[in-house]
Every structure is written in C-alpha cells, then in structure tokens.
Amino acid sequence: MEGLSMDQLLATDPHASVGSWKAILTLVLFFLSNVAVILPLRVPIPIVLLHIGHHILVLLRIVPDSHTPLKTRHVHLNFITVPLASVLLLLAAGVFDGKTLRDGIVGTSGIQPLNIMALFISLAYISISLDATGLFRFLAFWVASKGGSSGRKLFTYLYIFFLVSGVVVGNDPVILSGTAFLAYFTRVAGITPPTAWIFSQFAAANMASVVLVSSNPTNLVLSGAFSVSFLSYAAHVVLPFLAASVCVYPLLLVLFRARSSQLPQPPLIPKRIDIGLSQAEVRATLVDQRGAIFGSVLLLVTLGVLVGVSTIGVPVWEVTVPPAVIMLLRDLHYDWTTHRAKKCSSGPSPGQDDSESSIPPAEPRIQAHTGIDQEQHELREVSSRIPTSSGPELDLSSAVSLPVSLKATPAPPVTLLTLISPVVSRITKTFPTVTHIAERLPVALLPFAFLMFILVQGLSTLGWVELFARWWAAWIARTGVLGAVGGMGLLSCLFCNFCGTNIGATILLARVLQLWADAGDVDVDPRTRDGALYALALGSNFGAFTLTFSASLAGLLWRQILRQKGIHVRGQQFALVNAPISVVAMLVGCAVLVGEVYVEHRGE
Known part of the structure; x- marks a missing residue:
C-alpha cells in the first residue's frame, strides 16, 4: 500500500479494501481489545471446572492434593487476555498469517517492536534499580526539606523536581516512586485530600516524558517509524514542553486554590507545612549510596551514548542492553555479598552445624530510620523499598526431635510445586533486590505492545490504515499546517483514551502518518509533516492525563499505588481535574510547535 500517490490515495474507494468480512472482523476485535483496556472485566469460573482442573493438576503431580475448599477464581478480560484472544481468533479464522505475525513482532516500515521493547525494558531496569537504592526518595525528601515551611514554595519545588526527574528517567519510575512518596508526605503533613499534589505530579511526569526518546515507548515508536534521530526529536519537542509546563503551573495554583476556598474543606496547598524531618532522617532514606552513584553514572552515560549514536544508525538495543546487564550483575553482586555477610555474622546456632545455621532474611538497601516512630517508619515504605518479611517456614532441623510415630507418617507425594517452591524461596532470600526489581518491571507491557503491533499490522494489511490515511489526506488538503x-494533537489525545492506551494510539496513528507522508508522486509539505509528527508526540504523552486512567499504563499504575496507600481517585474526578490541565498543555504546546515548523522551514 505504500507508494500510492496523493491523488490515488484521495481517490481510493474505501469499500474496495475494507468491505470484506476479514477486515470487518479485524476492526471489531481491535475495538473490543481497546474496550478491555478501558473496562476490564472479571468472569468467575464455575466451581465444577475448578474442581476438574484441580483434580487434573493433582494427577499430573503439579500441585499437592488439598482438602480445603477451593477459592473462587476468575478469568480476567483485560489489556492482555482480550488482545491475545483476538489475535488467536484471527489466526484460527485464517485472517492473519505468519507474515502478519512476523511483521507485527519484528517490524516493518521503520517500526521495530523488538528493538523498541528491548530499549524500553533495559532502561526500565536501570531506572527501577536506581530507585531501589533510595535515590529518588532521598531527592524527593531533600527537595521537600528545601521548601521550608512554605506550602507554595514546597509545591513549586516538587513540581520542578518531578519535571526534571521525568525528563531523565521517564514517567514510569516517577510514578512508581513519586506517588508513594506523596502518599506518605501528605499524610504526615496533614494535607487532606492530597488532590493538588498527586495530580500535579501525574501531569508533570507525563509532560516531561515527551522530551527524550528513551523516556516513553511511544516516543520510540515515532522515532523508529520516521527515522528521527534522538537529538532531532528532543530539539523539536523541548520548547513545546517547556512552554506547556510553565503555563500549566499557574493553572494548577488557580485550579486548586479555587477548590480549596470552598469551606469547610481544608486548603489543598496549605500556606504552612511542617514535615518534621531532620537532615539525618532525610539522609537515611539513601540506603545504598554506592549503588546510587554507580546507577546514576551508568544511566547518564547510556542516555548520552543513545543521543550520540542515534545519527549513525546503531540499533538502540545494542546501546541499552549491555548497561542493563551491567546493572543486573552489580545488583546480583550486592545481594550475594549482603547475604554472605549476614550468614557469616549470624553464625551457627547451638546444636547445629554450619550447613544448618539459620540465615536471617537479607535487608538490601534498607536501613533503620533512627528517630522515627514505627508508624512513620511503615508509611515511608514507598515503592522503592524491598519487603523483608517472609512467611513461616518449615524448620527441617527440628525433625530430629519429632516422636517416632510422627516420623513414620508417610510423606506427601512430591509435586512440581513442592519442588519449585523451596528453590524460588531460596532465590528470593538470596537475591531480594533483584527479585524486587523484577517484580516492579513493566513486563506486562511487552505482550500488550506486541499484540497491539500485530493488530495494527492486520488493520494495515486489510486496508483500514489506508482508509484512515485517505481521510487524513483529505483533512490536510483543506486545513494545512x-x-x-x-x-x-486532538486525535492523539482522544485516541489515548479509546485506542488501547497511548501505545495503541501511537502505533495506529504512526502507521496512518507513514502512509500519508510516503504518498508517491506528490511531496508533502515538510511543515505539515513535522507538525503532524510532533503533535502526535505531544498528544501521546500529554494524552495520559486527559479523561481516563487507561489513557496510559502509567495511569493504571498511578491509580493502583494510590489505592494501596488508601487514596481513592474516582474516574469522574480524574477527568474533571485533568481536562483543563491537558487542554492548556496541548494548546500551548501546539501553538509553540506551529511557530517552530514555520521558523524551521521558512523560505521552503
């Protein structure tokens, strides 16, 4: 379909390619996959099927037999299961073939999903590992301490801090650590509800993620689809980002001051705040200073190399995967040395030899916060802290003291679960930091992104993307730059909410722009091309704070963390608060972008 002329594209009969049942079925399943992201469902499994399944697992020696009643289980129809079922159904129906799957995973037309996901997960590991050292928590408390007792000044400092952090590490690490930090901070400071603080953080993190290609997978999709270097991409979006962030700040003050004036509600941004933290307590939050320095240098060098080699065509995974492996090896070494040190310091218990000595749970990157009461100590367990408590375990050494009658009791049959559980438990105890980082990695993003790539590739193969490009060409012919x-900008923001998060929206709209921009014999105005491309970049990031939590995976993560901390944000409140913020951010960003493309391409 690529290579059509503009006249051919405008004259294409849409019904010629999308009227078949295969095309209609693909579009319907794509729509249902997007609905599942917005409205996930849980379908209970009939108890009869549960008993049959459990009995089969027992016969296969996978799980031990249990006489306790089975708990109710559910089938989750969410952003992974429904797209997966859609792809499998399309394969079974003969709509998709091997080439469609291959193009959706390996990539085509400049979009390389494997390359993109390798870069994303590598940088995510480095960022989350850096967060596990306590660096982000330490910086957040340090910034908070610099605000003194002024609520307005502290609000400003934290807003700037989240902007800067989002530029460097992306929105996901800021959401992971910053949300939990704000939940603790607002509770200790007596700020109820924490609306102003959590919404400003969410907007700042997602605005900042537009600056660097590496900060958001949507940026990676765009840079790959249009062969844009990292430096060129950043140069085009940094001014719209700065203008939007500057204009959004006074809007936040006005918005939340207006809300706080409705008595008897307390102010959302109090005039005075006393966080009650000493400098020693702030320093105690940095639990692995060497790891923080090592990870910071590694991340900055990696980002620098990414920008430097983006103009010479080096695959990005070759730049990011080796540093992630280095960080992983460093974390493994840290956990192993910590584990060995604790094992040696504990020593064997009386009556036990060295092989039976009890090993206390390792506490990597956690230090006692002296001078802080127990309640505050628990509240400060933000997302970067690693849980150290473990469930009760069977003490094998006590078996020697059991009565003979108990020793003669037949041992339960060995199952796959009983074999794996001790191994998993030992690995978790020996390498708790690596285990914790692995649990926080956005691994669920990988199958979701690949499935969306496959579905959009199917839409492209069956003519839907050609139809959408035809509509877009007609719109541009009438409206210009x-x-x-x-x-x-409008489409990308709306599609983030109704097209499988900002990732699904970006994949689809990037395909549309590719077909439109590559139309054969008529050159597209470079101002129009750049304007559409970078407006999509702004919308795919700013669209995360528009109408629904599902506009981005970061939004779903943000809501989950807040719920865990006892803060419940309703969907209606999310839309009402974010609507004016996103409108101002997009209007200002797009206005600056229009000026940029005219200045850059003046005289053409």
Whole structure:
C-alpha cells in the first residue's frame, strides 16, 4: 500500500479494501481489545471446572492434593487476555498469517517492536534499580526539606523536581516512586485530600516524558517509524514542553486554590507545612549510596551514548542492553555479598552445624530510620523499598526431635510445586533486590505492545490504515499546517483514551502518518509533516492525563499505588481535574510547535 500517490490515495474507494468480512472482523476485535483496556472485566469460573482442573493438576503431580475448599477464581478480560484472544481468533479464522505475525513482532516500515521493547525494558531496569537504592526518595525528601515551611514554595519545588526527574528517567519510575512518596508526605503533613499534589505530579511526569526518546515507548515508536534521530526529536519537542509546563503551573495554583476556598474543606496547598524531618532522617532514606552513584553514572552515560549514536544508525538495543546487564550483575553482586555477610555474622546456632545455621532474611538497601516512630517508619515504605518479611517456614532441623510415630507418617507425594517452591524461596532470600526489581518491571507491557503491533499490522494489511490515511489526506488538503498540528494533537489525545492506551494510539496513528507522508508522486509539505509528527508526540504523552486512567499504563499504575496507600481517585474526578490541565498543555504546546515548523522551514 505504500507508494500510492496523493491523488490515488484521495481517490481510493474505501469499500474496495475494507468491505470484506476479514477486515470487518479485524476492526471489531481491535475495538473490543481497546474496550478491555478501558473496562476490564472479571468472569468467575464455575466451581465444577475448578474442581476438574484441580483434580487434573493433582494427577499430573503439579500441585499437592488439598482438602480445603477451593477459592473462587476468575478469568480476567483485560489489556492482555482480550488482545491475545483476538489475535488467536484471527489466526484460527485464517485472517492473519505468519507474515502478519512476523511483521507485527519484528517490524516493518521503520517500526521495530523488538528493538523498541528491548530499549524500553533495559532502561526500565536501570531506572527501577536506581530507585531501589533510595535515590529518588532521598531527592524527593531533600527537595521537600528545601521548601521550608512554605506550602507554595514546597509545591513549586516538587513540581520542578518531578519535571526534571521525568525528563531523565521517564514517567514510569516517577510514578512508581513519586506517588508513594506523596502518599506518605501528605499524610504526615496533614494535607487532606492530597488532590493538588498527586495530580500535579501525574501531569508533570507525563509532560516531561515527551522530551527524550528513551523516556516513553511511544516516543520510540515515532522515532523508529520516521527515522528521527534522538537529538532531532528532543530539539523539536523541548520548547513545546517547556512552554506547556510553565503555563500549566499557574493553572494548577488557580485550579486548586479555587477548590480549596470552598469551606469547610481544608486548603489543598496549605500556606504552612511542617514535615518534621531532620537532615539525618532525610539522609537515611539513601540506603545504598554506592549503588546510587554507580546507577546514576551508568544511566547518564547510556542516555548520552543513545543521543550520540542515534545519527549513525546503531540499533538502540545494542546501546541499552549491555548497561542493563551491567546493572543486573552489580545488583546480583550486592545481594550475594549482603547475604554472605549476614550468614557469616549470624553464625551457627547451638546444636547445629554450619550447613544448618539459620540465615536471617537479607535487608538490601534498607536501613533503620533512627528517630522515627514505627508508624512513620511503615508509611515511608514507598515503592522503592524491598519487603523483608517472609512467611513461616518449615524448620527441617527440628525433625530430629519429632516422636517416632510422627516420623513414620508417610510423606506427601512430591509435586512440581513442592519442588519449585523451596528453590524460588531460596532465590528470593538470596537475591531480594533483584527479585524486587523484577517484580516492579513493566513486563506486562511487552505482550500488550506486541499484540497491539500485530493488530495494527492486520488493520494495515486489510486496508483500514489506508482508509484512515485517505481521510487524513483529505483533512490536510483543506486545513494545512494548522489542521495538521491541531487535528493530530486532538486525535492523539482522544485516541489515548479509546485506542488501547497511548501505545495503541501511537502505533495506529504512526502507521496512518507513514502512509500519508510516503504518498508517491506528490511531496508533502515538510511543515505539515513535522507538525503532524510532533503533535502526535505531544498528544501521546500529554494524552495520559486527559479523561481516563487507561489513557496510559502509567495511569493504571498511578491509580493502583494510590489505592494501596488508601487514596481513592474516582474516574469522574480524574477527568474533571485533568481536562483543563491537558487542554492548556496541548494548546500551548501546539501553538509553540506551529511557530517552530514555520521558523524551521521558512523560505521552503
């Protein structure tokens, strides 16, 4: 389909390619996959099927037999299961073939999903490992301490801090650590509800993620689809980002001051705040200073190399995977040395030899916070802290003291679960930091992204993307540069909410722009092309704080962390608070972008 001329694209009969049952079925399943992201469901499994399944697992020696009643289980129809079922159904129906799957995973037309996901998961590991050292928590408390007792000044400092952090490490690490930090901070400071603080952090993190290609997988999709270097990408979006962040700040003050004036509600941004933390307590939050320094240098060098080699065509995974492996090896070494030190310091218990000595749970990157009461100590367990408590375990050494009658009791049959559980438990105890980081990695993003790539590739193969490109070409023919920037900015923000998060929206709209921009014999105005491309970049990031939590995976993560901390944000509140923020951010960003493309391409 690539290579069509503009006239051919505009004259294409849409019903010629999308009227078949295969095309309609693909579009319907794509729509249902997006609905599952917005409205996930849980379907209970009939108890009869549960008993049959459990009996089969027992016969296969996978799980031990249990006489306790089975708990109710559910089938989750969510952002992974429904797209997966859609792809499998399309394969079974003969709609998709091997080439569609291959193009959706390996990539085509400049979009390389494997390359993108390798870069994303590598940088995610480095960022989360860096967070596990306590660095982000330490910096957040340090910034909070610099605000003194002024609520307005502290609000400003934290807003700037989240902007800077989001630029460097992306939105996900800021959401992971910053949300839990704010939940603790607002509770200790007596700020109820914490609306102003959590919403400003969410907007700042997602605005900042637009600056670097590596900060958001949507940026990676765009840079790969249009062969844009990291440096060129950042140069085009940094001014719209700065303008949007500057204009959003006074809006936040006005918005939350207006809300706080409705008595008897307490102020959302108090005039005075006393966080009650000494400098020693702030320093205690940095639990692995060497790891923080090592990880910071490694991350900055990696980002620098990414920008430097992006102009010479080096695959990005070759730049990011080796540093992630280095960080993993460092974490493994840290856990192993910590484990060995604790084992040696504990020594064997009386009556036990060295092989039976009890090993206390390792506490990597955690230090006691002296001078802080137990309640505050528990509240400060933000997402970067690693749980050290473990469930009760069977003490094998006590078996020697059991009565003979008990010793003669037949041992339960060996199952796969009983064989694996001790191994998993020992690995978790020996390498708790690595285990914790692995649990926090956005691994669920990988199958979701690949499935969306496959579905969009199917839409492209069956003619839907050609139809959408035809509509877009007709729109541009009537509206020009302003229509390209404004139209793509609006579409991308809306599609984030109704098209399988900002990732699904970016994949689909990037395909549309590719087909439109590559139309054969008529050159597309470079101002229009750049305007549409970078408006999509702004919308795919700013669209995360628009109408629904599911506009981004970061939004779903943000809501989950807040719920764990006892803070419940309703969907209606999310839309009402974010709507004016996203409108101002997009209007300002798009206005600056229009000026940029005219200045850059003046005289053309």
